[in-house]
Amino acid sequence: MKLSSLIRANVRSLHAYVPGEQPKIPGLIKLNTNENPFPPSPKVLKAVRAAVDGRLRLYPDPSAQPLREALADLHGCQPENIIVGNGSDELLALATRAFVEPLPADASPRAQSRRSRHVVQYFDPSYSLYPVLTDIHNAIKNPVPLKRNFDIPSVPQLKNEGVWDFKAALTLVTTPNAPSGRGYQTGQLEKLCQAQNGVTILDEAYVDFAEENALGLALKHPHVIVSRTFSKAYSLCFQRIGYFVGPPELISALNKIRDSYNVNGLGQVAAVATLSDLGYYRKNFRTIMQTREWLVDQLDRIGFKSLPSQTNFVLTRPPRYPANEWLQKLRDQKLLVRWFKNGGVSNYLRITIGTRDEIKSLLRAVRRMLET
Numbered sequence: 614m615k616l617s618s619l620i621r622a623n624v625r626s627l628h629a630y631v632p633g634e635q636p637k638i639p640g641l642i643k644l645n646t647n648e649n650p651f652p653p654s655p656k657v658l659k660a661v662r663a664a665v666d667g668r669l670r671l672y673p674d675p676s677a678q679p680l681r682e683a684l685a686d687l688h689g690c691q692p693e694n695i696i697v698g699n700g701s702d703e704l705l706a707l708a709t710r711a712f713v714e715p716l717p718a719d720a721s722p723r724a725q726s727r728r729s730r731h732v733v734q735y736f737d738p739s740y741s742l743y744p745v746l747t748d749i750h751n752a753i754k755n756p757v758p759l760k761r762n763f764d765i766p767s768v769p770q771l772k773n774e775g776v777w778d779f780k781a782a783l784t785l786v787t788t789p790n791a792p793s794g795r796g797y798q799t800g801q802l803e804k805l806c807q808a809q810n811g812v813t814i815l816d817e818a819y820v821d822f823a824e825e826n827a828l829g830l831a832l833k834h835p836h837v838i839v840s841r842t843f844s845k846a847y848s849l850c851f852q853r854i855g856y857f858v859g860p861p862e863l864i865s866a867l868n869k870i871r872d873s874y875n876v877n878g879l880g881q882v883a884a885v886a887t888l889s890d891l892g893y894y895r896k897n898f899r900t901i902m903q904t905r906e907w908l909v910d911q912l913d914r915i916g917f918k919s920l921p922s923q924t925n926f927v928l929t930r931p932p933r934y935p936a937n938e939w940l941q942k943l944r945d946q947k948l949l950v951r952w953f954k955n956g957g958v959s960n961y962l963r964i965t966i967g968t969r970d971e972i973k974s975l976l977r978a979v980r981r982m983l984e985t
């Protein structure tokens with residue numbers, strides 16, 4: 614028996630998601646995975662510590678009820694509009710399973726009638742997990758290019774080009790966009806949502822660093838969901854808490870298929886405490902956005918071409934050496950940034966906004982390399 618025959622064909626041929634490196638090099642300045650450089654609020658650390666005792670033997674709240682109530686208060690909706698996940702990544706995976714019909718194992722995608730019900734659609738470049746989730750589910754990927762400036766094509770443009778599927782079972786929009794950092798206006802997103810016939814998820818992982826958010830669309834349109842996470846803006850990557858806001862019918866479909874205890878207890882405690890100290894985080898958002906503008910300005914003066922960003926990272930085109938050479942040179946100086954081979958951004962570096970001191974160190978290293 615060939616062991617590979619025991620594995621589903623789509624899993625055998627799967628290109629798994631590649632997470633950013635998490636090296637444990639002492640003194641490394643880590644600007645590669647968009648983590649917040651500031652720690653969680655002292656109130657959060659205190660709440661988590663206080664929860665670590667004999668109660669760890671108990672199962673956590675199965676539906677994260679206290680957290681969903683606090684989130685409902687924050688967003689002016691009902692707990693029924695909210696589902697919490699083990700990071701928003703888990704919820705994105707649940708959405709493909711709940712809303713997209715997988716292909717029969719031996720089907721050719723082109724031969725399918727009613728193809729749209731098998732389609733997961735997204736812009737390129739955007740979050741590189743989407744194609745992986747689609748392949749795991751054995752559904753059809755429909756990546757559609759963003760404009761050269763990373764803007765979303767208008768609905769008439771999408772109709773003209775003929776590639777976009779207005780009936781796709783699931784459409785995923787990273788807004789603000791990653792890896793470019795470009796932000797989108799709610800009006801523009803609403804026009805796109807209104808033109809869609811399938812479920813449309815607005816992935817707002819970075820929205821706290823943006824000028825606008827589109828949460829209202831999830832409470833207004835019956836097929837629109839907004840995805841949020843505590844990871845990036847709320848310094849809680851380690852705890853894995855993300856959530857969807859959307860119409861109760863779609864949310865309850867996701868609830869039916871999730872694990873009973875999908876959200877760990879300490880994560881729930883940390884997230885509830887986070888919501889009790891939002892002022893702390895909003896101050897950090899302002900600092901990060903100021904540092905971002907300062908970094909862009911400093912880089913522009915030494916020949917880098919940066920894209921305007923509404924996130925906690927900057928996509929920038931370096932001078933003199935190819936971007937992957939910069940990646941290595943900076944790494945040698947214990948400065949870790951991100952470079953993407955694919956998605957049409959291989960001439961760019963993506964730099965997470967760290968503390969002002971971390972960004973100063975980065976700029977010092979960059980200037981040194983340009984002087985030699």
Ligand SMILES: *Cc1c(COP(=O)(O)O)cnc(C)c1O
Nearest residue numbers: 700701702740787818842844855
């Ligand atoms: C980081 C990220 C996520 C996942 O966040 P988690 O809540 O940590 O799983 C989702 N979407 C985008 C665009 C991201 O960058």
